[in-house]
Amino acid sequence: xxxxxxxxxxxxxxxxxxxxxxxxxxxxxxxxxxxxxxxxxxxxxxxxxxxxxxxxxxxxxxxxxxxxxxxxxxxxxxxxxxxxxxxxxxxxxxxxxxxxxxxxxxxxxxxxxxxxxxxxxxxxxxxxxxxxxxxxxxxxxxxxxxxxxxxxxxxxxxxxxxxxxxxxxxxxxxxxxxxxxxxxxxxxxxxxxxxxxxxxxxxxxxxxxxxxxxxxxxxxxxxxxxxxxxxxxxxxxxxxxxxx
Amino acid sequence: xxxxxxxxxxxxxxxxxxxxxxxxxxxxxxxxxxxxxxxxxxxxxxxxxxxxxxxxxxxxxxxxxxxxxxxxxxxxxxxxxxxxxxxxxxxxxxxxxxxxxxxxxxxxxxxxxxxxxxxxxxxxxxxxxxxxxxxxxxxxxxxxxxxxxxxxxxxxxxxxxxxxxxxxxxxxxxxxxxxxxxxxxxxxxxxxxxxxxxxxxxxxxxxxxxxxxxxxxxxxxxxxxxxxxxxxxxxxxxxxxxxx
Numbered sequence: 392x393x394x395x396x397x398x399x400x401x402x403x404x405x406x407x408x409x410x411x412x413x414x415x416x417x418x419x420x421x422x423x424x425x426x427x428x429x430x431x432x433x434x435x436x437x438x439x440x441x442x443x444x445x446x447x448x449x450x451x452x453x454x455x456x457x458x459x460x461x462x463x464x465x466x467x468x469x470x471x472x473x474x475x476x477x478x479x480x481x482x483x484x485x486x487x488x489x490x491x492x493x494x495x496x497x498x499x500x501x502x503x504x505x506x507x508x509x510x511x512x513x514x515x516x517x518x519x520x521x522x523x524x525x526x527x528x529x530x531x532x533x534x535x536x537x538x539x540x541x542x543x544x545x546x547x548x549x550x551x552x553x554x555x556x557x558x559x560x561x562x563x564x565x566x567x568x569x570x571x572x573x574x575x576x577x578x579x580x581x582x583x584x585x586x587x588x589x590x591x592x593x594x595x596x597x598x599x600x601x602x603x604x605x606x607x608x609x610x611x612x613x614x615x616x617x618x619x620x621x622x623x624x625x626x627x628x629x630x631x632x633x634x635x
Numbered sequence: 636x637x638x639x640x641x642x643x644x645x646x647x648x649x650x651x652x653x654x655x656x657x658x659x660x661x662x663x664x665x666x667x668x669x670x671x672x673x674x675x676x677x678x679x680x681x682x683x684x685x686x687x688x689x690x691x692x693x694x695x696x697x698x699x700x701x702x703x704x705x706x707x708x709x710x711x712x713x714x715x716x717x718x719x720x721x722x723x724x725x726x727x728x729x730x731x732x733x734x735x736x737x738x739x740x741x742x743x744x745x746x747x748x749x750x751x752x753x754x755x756x757x758x759x760x761x762x763x764x765x766x767x768x769x770x771x772x773x774x775x776x777x778x779x780x781x782x783x784x785x786x787x788x789x790x791x792x793x794x795x796x797x798x799x800x801x802x803x804x805x806x807x808x809x810x811x812x813x814x815x816x817x818x819x820x821x822x823x824x825x826x827x828x829x830x831x832x833x834x835x836x837x838x839x840x841x842x843x844x845x846x847x848x849x850x851x852x853x854x855x856x857x858x859x860x861x862x863x864x865x866x867x868x869x870x871x872x873x874x875x876x877x878x879x
Contacts, residue, residue, distance in 0.1 A: 477768060481761075486870035509757045509758075509760060513757045514753075516753060516760040517750060517753050520725060523764060523768060524725045527771040530774045530775055531731065531774055532730075534778045534781065535702070537781050539702050582781075625730065626730035
């Protein structure tokens, strides 16, 4: 039930491009097929073909890949304003699975709708390419995190990134944000064991850096946290419209 | 000195979209500003702003992020037909650095050129979004590799991926491909030590799976290699044009 100017995707894209009334109208049309998905049941499965994409308007989703041995690597979490499965539409076969973490609201976008929107307004295509580039930059950060950051820096970087992403679509505040993730989600995303996640979070809390309890991430000393993480939010590209 | 139909990027995009003569013309215009870069000197630096993007037409490049402690995580390698720094153009600040591994030829693409091309032909924007989605799918595979695959599967997956990517632009053959990477490159990409890389390659060679010597990757038993890697090339999306 978001009005045009309040859709999280619109809000996010406006950070990149100043969209005209006509372009906002096309974007609104992409939001028409509203659907609700229950937590815990995959929306898109790895290897499935002919998928739709979704624009997430409320709730959190995790995207992951299962390995043959049953282990799971979480690639990223999607928050309101994010596309789900844009690659599934463009690459024909989905390269990973999506599972809602809570009940979510999302608009289904068929391939034909997306291509028609691009034909009608190339600036929207550029804006969506921007959003896809930003998504890729986040996956790169997760790669660097797993490859090169110790557990504390990795966790701090990850939770700061989530906070910045949510802030862009108007969720959370300077003290923290509501977060439905479990320690198992964090473990599968960060390549740590659940026990290790627990220990890292406890140490952060005891050091007064941040706490993650009862579904909320609260910053204690955000500046210090940024320093530990080496967090430079430039890759999230939030500095106002590039295309006028 | 590639003719229109032979440009590696054109060849790659044609796997996704059947481009018209007019669209091929726009794509050719993007190749106008030809430049040569020497090996070992960064073309784009992490944190730099107002960058151009490049279309690589010959040679190999590595893209990486440096951490504050001086360690390097290689995110990916670029081969002919790949964009370099598409994110640098769209995200204003480059989130990583590019270094040519050998002398390379590349066409410089200014932000304005790219946006003008998108305005003129939205199908080209869609095709480039496809290429960006494919790049992201590769970074996802590298994330899964570092997070979840053992050293042998990781190496096998990585070298099979490179072979498939090169085959799409007409480089290499069914027995293998020329590869200018050193064991240090492989180590920084795969999150292994150079010694570990050396051992993994030796074991693969001794088992008759593949060899990587004197700048060439040669498959011994490609089928077995695919099995060890769990390599499913669907994410590279090479099955012929989706958009007619």
